[in-house]
Amino acid sequence: MSVRVGVLGATGAVGQRLIQLIDPHPEFELAAMTASESSAGKTYREAAKWRVDAPIPENVAEMEVGATTPDAVPDDVDLIFSSLPSSVGAEVEPDFCRAGYVVSSNSSNGRMDEDVPLVIPEVNADHVDLIEVQRDGRGWDGALLKNPNCSTITMVPPLAALDQAFDLTDVRVSTLQAVSGAGYDGVTSMEIIDNAIPHIGGEEQKMETESRKLLGTFDGAEVELHGMDVAASCNRIATLDGHLENVWADAEDDVTVEAAEDAMAEVTGIDLPSSPEQLIKVFEEPDRPQPRLDRNVEDGMSVGVGGFRETTDGVQFNCLAHNTMRGAAGASILNGELLNQRGYL
Secondary structure, three states: OOEEEEEEOOOOHHHHHHHHHHOOOOOEEEEEEEEOOOOOOOEHHHHOOOOOOOOOOHHHHOOEOEEOOHHHOOOOOOEEEEOOOHHHHHHHHHHHHHOOOEEEEOOOOOOOOOOOOEOOHHHHHHHHHHHHHHHHHHOOOOEEEEOOOHHHHHHHHHHHHHHHHHOEEEEEEEEEEOHHHHOOOOOOHHHHOOOOEOOOOOHHHHHHHHHHHHOOEEOOOOEEOOOOEEEEEOOEOOOOOOEEEEEEEEEOOOOOHHHHHHHHHOOEOOOOOOOOOEOEEEOOOOOOOOHHHHOOOOOOOOEEEEEEEEOOOEEEEEEEEOOOHHHHHHHHHHHHHHHHHOOOO
């Protein structure tokens, strides 16, 4: 049986990617879409300024967009995907959970709440069971699950492989992030052409905290954050899609380039429809991965790594992921698949 799903914030950049991914999905059937008051009541074709590099799904184009309230979503919807602005999500998502809906959210609000699971299924799928703690504490019939920030998702799978093999102690990261991460109206052409912007508000803190939660230990009651120290510097560059990151990782145990590459190359996907066969693709070329060449590996759901060099206490490497696929919409879809697999729907 298909899982009936809805999308909150369906007309935005990540919302459009969600629509694109849900339309052919083997498990999910789109049953509801919501957006702002100005879009409610219109067809999706009318409401969405479609910008995805594929045609708008014809069976979706004439669906009516609803208001972003639980009353506007059919009761038989099993799963909600949220791509709302965080300020809106903080108000609206709990309303849906109280109304009994399970929400897989890409919005940043609540990611570090103690009872909200923050999950990359190939890294910390067991954290999804924090939902039981959440339901007991909040009295919800529904549930709220988060995927991390797009820049965090890019570096954490490689870090998880290193941590399992060598016990990480310190991580330093400098990002070169695509303009699509700011949304369609986030960065004007006059700001970014012939330029790089060495500041993305709130991004550094997200990387520094979310990575420690993702790599933390869940004991059935709470998540103990990983003890590594993380420092991030985040930069916006004139790339459309694909976040490239330079990472320095120190570890308790000695790390060689060969051992680091082997640890990452051994990481496979998991038994979920959107998980790639090879989660981490190791490039031997010193100038790879590159956004334009490598962001769509495994349908944009793989993380590329390369440029390995040994350092005094660990290893330096570069990593890349498609920020609106693996880093946003695809991550939410994958979490929805995990919720379905684990019986939370």
